[in-house]
Amino acid sequence: MKPDSRYWQHCLDALDVSPFFAALDLPVKQEILELFTYEKASKRDTRISEGDNQAFYLVVSGRAKVSVYHPETGREHIMSLLGQGDCYDVIPLLDGEPREAVLTALDDIEYLTTPLSTARKWLFDHPEFNKTFLPYLGEQMSEMAAQIEDLALYDTESRLAHLILRHITSNAPVHGLKLINDLSQETLAAMIGSVRVVVGRNFQKWKEEGILHDGKGPWSVHNLQALIDKTGRNIEI
Incomplete structure (x- = not known):
């Protein structure tokens, strides 16, 4: 250019x-x-x-x-x-x-x-450039490690909750919930090694429990602590 x-x-x-x-x-x-x-x-x-x-x-x-x-x-x-x-x-x-x-x-x-x-x-x-490159590389490797840990150790509901929380808690300016909150349930399922019907079942359950906002358009998190509890981990926001 x-x-x-x-x-x-x-x-x-x-x-x-x-x-x-x-x-x-x-x-x-x-x-x-x-x-x-x-x-x-x-x-x-x-x-x-x-x-x-x-x-x-x-x-x-x-x-x-x-x-x-x-x-x-x-x-x-x-x-x-x-x-x-x-x-x-x-x-x-x-x-x-x-x-x-x-x-x-x-x-x-x-x-x-x-x-x-x-x-x-x-x-x-x-x-x-290593001052910038190495921290960015470390972030990418940490994300890959988190995916492996999720797939190996946690059930679908925990993996879905953790996926959402990773986007909420990211400090990088290019990340955030806006990257995922209008994605299809099929796409979210492909991010956690599951299928659409299972993700849909969890979303419906969370809406009934007041964890997700049940409105038109992109969804949002209504009860953050309850979502953290769904991960089965000690996570601080």
């Missing part, structure tokens, strides 16, 4: 709220932005990463999901959600080995992309 692009400032604003780039000085942000290409995708578009697992992405606006699929049944597991300022994929920046995952737009989305080789070279040429 060139500084005279009509999208230059718009994309620079996305870097300003990204936990991956926000702490960098303006000249450094401008340098990295020149390495990216600006792209758009429509809601439900899977072509963001289609045929290209050697690229690095940054969301400018909208949301995307990162999914893996069973090769025979087609069953989906959503590994993470990406919002404004979020990046994918961070781990291959270290080992050069891309993950087999599919990026799907959940909204009409704008994003930046650059080859992994370009991003890796820039990273290694600027070791001062």
Whole structure:
């Protein structure tokens, strides 16, 4: 992207709220932005990463999901959600080995992309970037560890409650309940290793118990402590 692009400032604003780039000085942000290409995708578009697992992405606006699929049944597991300022994929920046995952737009989305080789070279040429890169990588690894713990140790109701609380308690500016509170029950189920009917049953139960707000449009948490109790863990808000 060139500084005279009509999208230059718009994309620079996305870097300003990204936990991956926000702490960098303006000249450094401008340098990295020149390495990216600006792209758009429509809601439900899977072509963001289609045929290209050697690229690095940054969301400018909208949301995307990162999914893996069973090769025979087609069953989906959503590994993470990406919002404004979020990046994918961070781990291959270290080992050069891309993950087999599919990026799907959940909204009409704008994003930046650059080859992994370009991003890796820039990273290694600027070791001062580690002050930002390492904490972001740690956050991603913690999220993966939480998913593994949930799937191995907790039932569906606990996993669903914990998913919601992780979005409530996140401090990163690009995260929050707004990332998930208008998603379908089928999508939420794919995030916790369950199915739509089970998530729907839990939602109905929580509405009857006054935990979730029972109104039209996006749902909201009405009784936070009761939701915490559903996780079966000691969690402080």
